[in-house]
Amino acid sequence: MDIAAESSTQPGRPRSARDAAFLDRFNARMRLPIVVSAILPLVIIPGSTGWVGVAVGVLTWLVFLIDFVVQARYRDHYTRTGFGRFDLFVVIATAPWFLIPGAQAGQFVVLLRLARLARLVMATRDARRLFERLGRVALTAGGVVVVGSLVAYHAEHSVNPEFATVGDALWWGLVTLTTVGYGDIVPKTTAGRWAAVTIMVTGIAVLGLLAGSLASFFRLDSAIPPAEPPTGTEPRAVTSGDAALEALTTEVSALRHQVDSLAARLAGTQPAPATPTPGGDETGD
Template sequence: MNTTGGGAAAAGPRRGQPRDAAAAAALATYDRRARIPIILSAVLPLIVVPEQGNWIAILINVVSWLVFVADFFVHQRLFVNYLGTRLGRFDLAIVLLTAPWFLLSGAQGGGIVVVLRLARLGRLLIATKGVRHLFARLGRVAIVAGAVLLVGAAMAFYAERPVNPEFATFGDAVWWAVVTLTTVGYGDIVPITTAGRVDGAAIMIMGVALLGLLAGSLASFFGLEPKSSGAEPEPPHDPVLAELAQLRAEVKELAGLRDQLAVLTRQLAAGDKRAPDPGPE
């Protein structure tokens, strides 16, 4: 029997990993349910600044801080020595530094508080896989959209400027490209040349495609995509689940060896019963 592999499999999860399979399952459920509250708690305090007498803004900032406090304690409970990891210490620093100190008399946060609250967005990008994936996809969409805007605006500007006074500056061309790409179509600036209209049609088609990509990314992030029932489940990539699968395989192997040993024992017992007794000399 391979005792080395068994000893490695029997070792507990390392620091920063779920404590066991139940903790990993609970963490997956928590991440799915807490995704939107954590995003709102990271974004709203940047928009709604607490002011004296504005109890709604104060309540929003306090509740958002409590969400991050709860998130820290959930991770501390489900992970092995979460506070000993860099992410755990980063979470603790965010919780302490972004506490509602403004409730204290004379405490003023100033610009440093805004910077610290921006760190919450950084925490989302670092720790949340779904948010990282969403921002990665949105980043690619933004790059393509920016390229379409600049190229389309430049083509329309050089095609329309000599004959169309509505394209007086490059800024007017960019504004027209934005309105066309987003399929809003205000109609305040309209191309009149063939090249300008072809350019506008291309921007419209790209706008519809980019909006579809954006909608698909948001649907995937919020779990609105239909799940195919016939697809095979992917094998778990979590180290704890992999170790548990290895333990199950070894237990199954031990059970097979036990059954073989039981069969051999019965065969030996049957052989002893069939052996003739030696007669008296």
């Protein structure tokens, strides 16, 4: 009982099934206003273009405030979650402080609204899966670039003036990873060239994984048929084709019964029974 009570009051969860349904509709409707409210202040900086900038700053901030209030109202202990604290910080930091004489809305405060967009993206399951996958790929690629660049630097810097510093080696490693190949820095030793091969192969793999991850995220593989529903779920709705097939099967069964009865009468093995008809009436001789 204690475990169930604890799981039901987990911070950030909707308070009830009705609240969860309401939040789904609310988040879908608020997605566009939040995107506009995050981008518009970058074009019209609050406090710098007269009353238009003031109106934009206040209205866009109200969008974030309403979203935060609704989330806190329909979720248990929303401010105890990482998303809740972040939303509260954005609401406080992007408040219309520029209305106070002498205060200005700095560029950093305006950019915080774009960080709110990143929060919205991370809140979706597909986006979290994409960023987790890309994070592992980026970590692996970064490790290969650093190790390969250091190996190339130690092998090249004494015989190749193009690898004068570690920064030059890291620049060469990044260019090689992205398969751009400017050619401004070229390894000459065997160890440096093997490091280049390793980084190039890693770059090709990273591009392939990136393309596959983005295709999965944008649902480009929608041609794959959906999986069968798991056992125990409700049966799918009967389509018109299934209903027609069922009616045809019933008629064929009734016709077969009539043929069997007629064959028995001709053979004289049984008296003439009443013949059932598809309409449900009985007819005699």
